Amino acid sequence: MDKQEILNKIEEAKVEFIRMEFTDMLGDTKNVEVPASEISAILDNEIMFDSSSIVGFTSIEASDMNLHPDLDSFIIVPPELEDGENVARFICDIYTPEGEPFAGDPRSILKKALQEAKQMGYDVNLGPEPEFFLFNHDEKGYHTTELNDRAGYFDVSPFDRGEKCRRSIAKTLQKIGFEMEASHKEVANGQHEINWRFDSGLRTADKIQTFKYVVRNIAANYDMHATFMPKPLFGQNGSGMHIHISLFQDEENVFYNEAAADHLSDTARQFMAGVLTHAQGLSALTNPTVNSYKRLVPGYEAPVNVAWSHSNRSCLIRVPATRGEGTRFEVRNPDPTANPYLAIAAIIYAGLDGIKNQSKLGPAETRNLYEVEAKDVPTLPTNLKEALDSMKKDEVISKALGDYAFQKFIEEKESEWLEYSSQVTKWEQKRYMKK
Template sequence: MTYTKETIKQEIKEQGVEFLRLEFTDMLGDTKNVELPAAEIDSVLEEEAMFDSSSITGFSDIQESDMYLVPDLDTFKVLPISVTDDHIARFICDIYKPDGTPFEGDPRYILKRAMKEAEEMGYTVNVGPEPEFFLFKLNDEGYPVRKMNDRGGYFDASPIDKGDKVRRDIVRTLKDYGFEMEASHHEVAQGQHEINFRFDNMLKTADNIQTFKGVVKDIATNHDYHATFMPKPIAGENGSGMHCHLSLFTDNGSAFYDENGKDELSSTMKHFIAGILHHASGITAITNPCVNSFKRLVPGYEAPVSVAWSHSNRSCMIRVPTTRGNGTRFEVRNPDPTANPYLALAVLIQAGLEGIRNKLAPGEPEGRNLYEVTDDSVPTLPTNLKEAIKALKKDEVLIKALGNHTSKVYIEEKEQEWTNYSLQVTQWEVEEYMNK
């Protein structure tokens, strides 16, 4: 539905909305919000809602703290009763500076800039994400404990799968938000789940990912569980990924499909894939943004470690499903759901467009099980956050995609995260070395 200021005010009145939630995303991918009484709707719609951004990670210094929350009218939604008993409407907002220009550190603006570059080259980009999550039990005080909600496995059914009712409530709530739902099921690991929703353009998809994560956590809490998108919460179990299916379109249809091309894939698609592979190490700093991310990217747990592409080989970073025609797409398998979706999609798209501009070649698709390849014939993804950040610092295309402000602050933040992690003494170290 397309909203106008008048239709929004009318719906607020008809549904008895009492509060307005103005949502935005910080540099690290966390959803933030400011809540106002519904009586302030005129001020919100006239873009007069101001907030102090000095304490938001990746935003402004204390001397430049005033920012404006500018609502995207298309994101207006009265929150479903399953999320809150209160009468609340939300907007997803863009961040603007007092001089009326977009804030260069706003992740949503960074993605919009990538979309504009694609449009200038004649393309629109659709993305279909597959975010996975775990459900853990809560203790008597309402805090999560390291006990999974079930012992189920891939596609298991009730009663082994004890998350089916949680997933159904999540699906119902997401439908109330306007999502087009596709499938939900138990994943490979115990207590792990996946819910899929339909692809959309880059911006809508990134907004949907943020809404999805919030709904999952809210509904899990309603069932006395804690939902986590942590990539590898349990050693020895598969981790949670967020595979991203990308497709490129022109006015004539799919830019990835060529009925006369090898395997019916266009040269544009191969250039796009090659661009992502070429920048893979730096991309990983954004798509796999935390120390824990790299404990998922190891052989043997269905997560990719090799910088290669294939048709059906899931040991590669990129896989091309068999669908052709307008459904022609490829799946980037390394991202995880802790990534800021706006930044992750921005760097993937900018890398792909760079591949098209420079007509990069991805090489031949891999048919080998790359988990079993022990030589250096296939490059691998970084093995830790430090390596990924080092690669990002050297990648001029990705630095430009993020912008000077965000790239500088992001790198500083992640280098500090690595330092903090390096100073820790883990239980494994104690058990391994105490008696040496």
């Protein structure tokens, strides 16, 4: 999209305000809203903001940053998301006043990973599967822990009370360029999934952030609260964000090899081997919260073991049956609290490391790892502290973020773990008060 096309769209839609969005270190979307009359300054990269209060960014003595809008990310925001207001949006990269990409900008970190892949001859395509829960609001409009339904997997209305909300989400996403594929009720009560067609690595990360914004706002229109918390309820399945990945070269899927017994190329196997090798260090980025590890436990359809399979969903990596241009593999441990830019960047670097080293992929796992004690198969970290320790030991994953972002991420997450570890929970009070 060029500048004149954007100007025409703003005039046609009578846009009054423009949101300049970016993502902080923890994966939360932030924005600066600017009157549409400032569009020339926006397009000339002149909008500045104070980054000192943004998690993982800069100190107060060096806080000025520039927002550079990605012109291809421009959309007219559907009115149902903005109470009928005429609003447009750009997704932005963050630059220093000296004109350099900011080292703590997650989007710029992903761009570097994609450039690394490009230099090796690969274009990265991704398809995410983010899940979420819907909870009712109270009389003041705040979320409760009361689910909006008690329906199960693939149920239909009237048992599935979220169907109309999901349909509205899908319609709104279509308006802003998503190619929708499917939506359905998930396994847990009140849990849902909406899928869209795969896209390039950067656009996929952008779409994950946009998806969360749309889901939350449409849910609020239905007097419900949407949460992407990985494990909001004890005894129920948690919410994952499986990521499907493939590499293309000259518009051909290089993961496919018709001559191989399982039709997987050496490149695919090496890339998967790289992801498995770095799985423990990756977990700090793909599963970045204390709550993330309450999903990654046996018995709830989330992976625990670092293994791969063709169709076995008990493994960290699964290769779907589709071949030809659709050949891909699915990384099953990420959850929707992950910063998509950082998580995807780290997965790419891990896979490329496997290709560079021509890493060997072991045999596919055929056992149901949920039901057998597989002492010969490595496991993922069991908590955030273990994941952070693994990340600090993994040079490939730490270098994926760069020194600045790596240190900021570790500082934030170690602080989170320390705060959590010092809490006294109701479970502890109930169990130990008699001691």
